[in-house]
Amino acid sequence: MIINTENNIQFVKENGYIKLPSILTNEEIVDLEKNCIKLLNESPEQYIHTETDFVKVISINQVSVQDNEAFGFLNKFFKNQELIEFVKKYFETDEINISKIFVQESSNTGEEVDVLPYKMHFDKTRYLKFMFYIRDVGPGDGAITFAKKEWNNELQKELLKKQALKEENVVEINDESQIEELQGPAGTLVVFDTNVSHKAGQVLTDNKRLIIRVDTTTI
Numbered sequence: 001m002i003i004n005t006e007n008n009i010q011f012v013k014e015n016g017y018i019k020l021p022s023i024l025t026n027e028e029i030v031d032l033e034k035n036c037i038k039l040l041n042e043s044p045e046q047y048i049h050t051e052t053d054f055v056k057v058i059s060i061n062q063v064s065v066q067d068n069e070a071f072g073f074l075n076k077f078f079k080n081q082e083l084i085e086f087v088k089k090y091f092e093t094d095e096i097n098i099s100k101i102f103v104q105e106s107s108n109t110g111e112e113v114d115v116l117p118y119k120m121h122f123d124k125t126r127y128l129k130f131m132f133y134i135r136d137v138g139p140g141d142g143a144i145t146f147a148k149k150e151w152n153n154e155l156q157k158e159l160l161k162k163q164a165l166k167e168e169n170v171v172e173i174n175d176e177s178q179i180e181e182l183q184g185p186a187g188t189l190v191v192f193d194t195n196v197s198h199k200a201g202q203v204l205t206d207n208k209r210l211i212i213r214v215d216t217t218t219i
């Protein structure tokens with residue numbers, strides 16, 4: 001997993017997000033998929049963040065990794081020096097924290113909805129998030145979407161100076177050319193700053209999207 005290059009950090013600082021293909025080897029992907037499924041099936045109730053017929057999300061913090069054998073593989077992320085260095089250099093401080101790791105499997109609900117988090121928005125609480133695609137994310141498979149740099153810069157100037165920001169602030173972007181959906185094969189990593197306008201992707205195919213997301217922040 002080689003993600004910590006100065007170029008990548010600089011790119012995220014300027015662009016707000018980056019897509020890095022082939023971050024995981026085929027062997028790692030196979031192994032992670034197996035471990036994620038085991039985790040989704042065996043996780044004790046207290047770690048289940050969301051569970052419906054169409055989505056299951058497990059969230060683990062660093063302290064609870066040792067609570068269950070099925071969590072152990074996540075140490076690969078919690079203790080990843082490359083990732084930690086990336087975050088430190090991004091925020092320009094050593095006072096950083098991996099707040100949580102989420103393992104999420106999502107499938108098609110049969111209807112397309114127009115609600116958060118599937119509308120373009122930016123978050124008030126700032127995180128740098130690392131989203132690993134464990135299965136291929138093609139058209140309709142729920143890829144994450146971002147507003148492009150030029151558009152974001154305008155927005156940030158306007159909105160971030162206003163008071164009373166909500167936790168998630170919906171923004172209207174009618175110009176499709178100003179947004180970018182980040183599809184990619186298994187093993188792709190998307191790194192993004194939640195200050196940048198983004199929206200989650202809905203699964204509209206028969207594929208089940210499987211991701212691991214590492215949320216990091218300053219302390």
Ligand SMILES: [Fe+2]
Nearest residue numbers: 117122123194
């Ligand atoms: Fe968000």
